[in-house]
Amino acid sequence: MAGLFKKVYDWLLRTFWATEMDVTMIGLQNAGKTSLLRVISGGEFTLDSIPTVGFNLKRVQRGHVTLKCWDLGGQPRFRQMWERYCRGVNAIVFIVDIADPRLLPQAKDELHSLMRNETLQGIPLLVLGNKSDLPERLSVDELIDAMDLKSIAGREVSCYGISAKEEMNLDAVLQWLMRFAGK
Template sequence: MLALVARLLDWLRSLFWKEEMELTLVGLQYSGKTTLLTVLASGQFTEDMIPTVGFNMRKITKGNVTIKVWDIGGQPRFRSMWERYCRGVNAVVPHYLHHLPPPHIYDSILACYMVDAADLEKVEASKNELHNLIDKPQLHGIPVLVLGNKRDLPGALDEKQLIEKLNLSAIQDREICCYSISCKEKDNIDITLQWLIQHSKSRQC
């Protein structure tokens, strides 16, 4: 009986309540952020993806959840923007980025950190940038989803190796989750989307 009532409430909620969340995609260049955004939005993989310069924003609607995704460039000159878009508030922007709009403030803000799991030479830099980002006081407690992309390539790190190499076990002040994915083969894209939607709901309760 209780299960039936719960399902009924969920159904009514889906009819009348629309949920919005804001997600920031960050990570070094060529990690697959823009590719992931395209796959989430259209289900299609594009081989010749042009790296994001500055930022890219798209809205993705899944059921009654709308995800506003900020895809922020991973080149060194854009990394100072990561914190601003992860915390979803206005901040001073460098003069050469004055054309960028401020992120809208949503109830649910999540960060998704992309890593090229097949580029072992950049793993250390990825770790340093991740820890520098989440050490910012303004980002305290924001959930982080770490995605090791390109698992389809030989030698790519698996989830256990990513957790070790990125020192994720040292992060104790927030929920952090790590998946090994392939945008090209669409491996684990479904559980990635499921995690995002679930956390959009839990953070609005």
């Protein structure tokens, strides 16, 4: 009976008190944006993810909150679209491959360039260091320094190490995002 009550309760929450929030996931190519989105939406991790051309949109249901997640391509030709898809969202998620330190200067430049846009002022930023299951990877503190996250002002900025493959720390990511639902 308790299971039935929970199902009815969850349905009532979704029906009458549902909150939808917009989240944009960006980062350089191969950072793991699509893999992360596939895993948090209940799918399985696959090694042979096809690079995103343009963007994907996926809805992720968590209780009474629906996360409408935009997954934008990370190749250079798509980066000029990032600002447009970040306008007016509840949160921006910037994903970095922390197992490939050669790409960090480029990721830092792209992130800081994006964060300077006045249209994105005040939007919370979550930086995720993906692939933390790999042995040769940066720590969260090293990522914060490499990306110069402490210099980004005028918004909440947080940083987590995750592994989309091992589903490591994904609950913390979802909890962080849901704090901004309805804002």
